[in-house]
Amino acid sequence: MNCQQFQEVLPYIIESGGNADQEDHLRSCEACAALVQDLRYIAEQAKLLLPMHDPNPRVWSNIEQSLQREGLLQEGRMSRQGQTTKYPTIAKQTKSGTVLGWLLAMAAVAALAAILVNYHPRPVQPQVTTADNAVGKTPFDADDQKILSQVSQQQPDLSSAYENSLRQVNSYIADAKKAVDENPDDSAIQEHLQDAYQQKAVLYEMATVRSLE
Amino acid sequence: MTQAKKIIASGLSEAEAIDRAKGGDAEAFEGLYGLHKRRVYSLCLRMTGNTAEAEDLTQEAFLQLYRKIATFRGESAFSTWLHRLAVNVVLMHLRKKGLPEVSLDEALEPQHEDGPKKDIGARDNVLAGSIDRVNLERAIESLPPGYRIIFVLHDIEGYEHNEIAEMMGCSIGNSKSQLHKARMKLRDLLKLSRAEKANRR
Numbered sequence: 001m002n003c004q005q006f007q008e009v010l011p012y013i014i015e016s017g018g019n020a021d022q023e024d025h026l027r028s029c030e031a032c033a034a035l036v037q038d039l040r041y042i043a044e045q046a047k048l049l050l051p052m053h054d055p056n057p058r059v060w061s062n063i064e065q066s067l068q069r070e071g072l073l074q075e076g077r078m079s080r081q082g083q084t085t086k087y088p089t090i091a092k093q094t095k096s097g098t099v100l101g102w103l104l105a106m107a108a109v110a111a112l113a114a115i116l117v118n119y120h121p122r123p124v125q126p127q128v129t130t131a132d133n134a135v136g137k138t139p140f141d142a143d144d145q146k147i148l149s150q151v152s153q154q155q156p157d158l159s160s161a162y163e164n165s166l167r168q169v170n171s172y173i174a175d176a177k178k179a180v181d182e183n184p185d186d187s188a189i190q191e192h193l194q195d196a197y198q199q200k201a202v203l204y205e206m207a208t209v210r211s212l213e
Numbered sequence: 214m215t216q217a218k219k220i221i222a223s224g225l226s227e228a229e230a231i232d233r234a235k236g237g238d239a240e241a242f243e244g245l246y247g248l249h250k251r252r253v254y255s256l257c258l259r260m261t262g263n264t265a266e267a268e269d270l271t272q273e274a275f276l277q278l279y280r281k282i283a284t285f286r287g288e289s290a291f292s293t294w295l296h297r298l299a300v301n302v303v304l305m306h307l308r309k310k311g312l313p314e315v316s317l318d319e320a321l322e323p324q325h326e327d328g329p330k331k332d333i334g335a336r337d338n339v340l341a342g343s344i345d346r347v348n349l350e351r352a353i354e355s356l357p358p359g360y361r362i363i364f365v366l367h368d369i370e371g372y373e374h375n376e377i378a379e380m381m382g383c384s385i386g387n388s389k390s391q392l393h394k395a396r397m398k399l400r401d402l403l404k405l406s407r408a409e410k411a412n413r414r
Binding site for chain 1: 237239243246250251252254255256258267268271272275276279280339340341344346349350353364368369371386389390392393394396397399400403
């Protein structure tokens, strides 16, 4: 048996072994023996290759969204894989009005922030805006009540303005949640929700910082 | 703590997570994703050589998993079952793209264009001990798609030729021939890479 003949059948015998002639050739031919050694070495090394790569977190986000669209998964929740969050919705027809409301609420928060940072003992007029009529009586949760109680004890002059700002921010968080529920793929609406949460965080922080002074 | 570790830490076994996922438990399914995403994605990436495609195919594999998990009977290991599902997803994708998974026109007789290998000083030129995994991964990425798929399925993922033949609709002989060619190509690439390194010194 020559090298050409041996290498022709090599694909079919490399794992199972060959007949006597083929094994004889392998023992006697350095080139073919080196070739077989290399090919087996490559196969052995390949078995040691571990799965090395994790997919981008957006893969999980996409999976979650697809399953939600198909109705196979309930509303999303905080996910460590894709960082999706639960998003409510805003009715589309009120979208432009709601955006204006957000801007006004944020302006109110910014104004309140300016007031608290540069605190003056004289009374401050509450921030009355056109959004006030749309806010309604948004209930405060336990944390809100705690903060309001703190502010009313430590900054009674600002209590009314603070409560008004907090009510506005809560109202617009609720609206933003509704909007995201209806438009889960709209990143701009999601950013608005995040901004609304941040404004609330600013309000809380202001009250907390003041209480530590 | 990742969702995958929570499955283990909370005492929820993979089997329990599978049962819950069958019932539509989204968190259990997310845990299964966490446990298996790396292997599925790595498989898709190695078989396609393309990150974007691999992400899409990983997504599709897990979507199919969610839809089909109720049919998992436990006759094989869950990872094996999922793995096979992922392979089928990739192969379906490649068929749609029209890529030749295996050269079905290839005769069983091996090609002779290269002639028999008669390396001079063959014993001194063997690869044994000289391959690092990074170079091997790079060489695998460089393989033509048909060779790469067979190589990944057989030598990395451990499928037998009869399984590969069934999956890819080719003969066992064809599967062996393509695998041989893949390994030969890798041998050339790795030797070239080693020679280049030696020249740089």
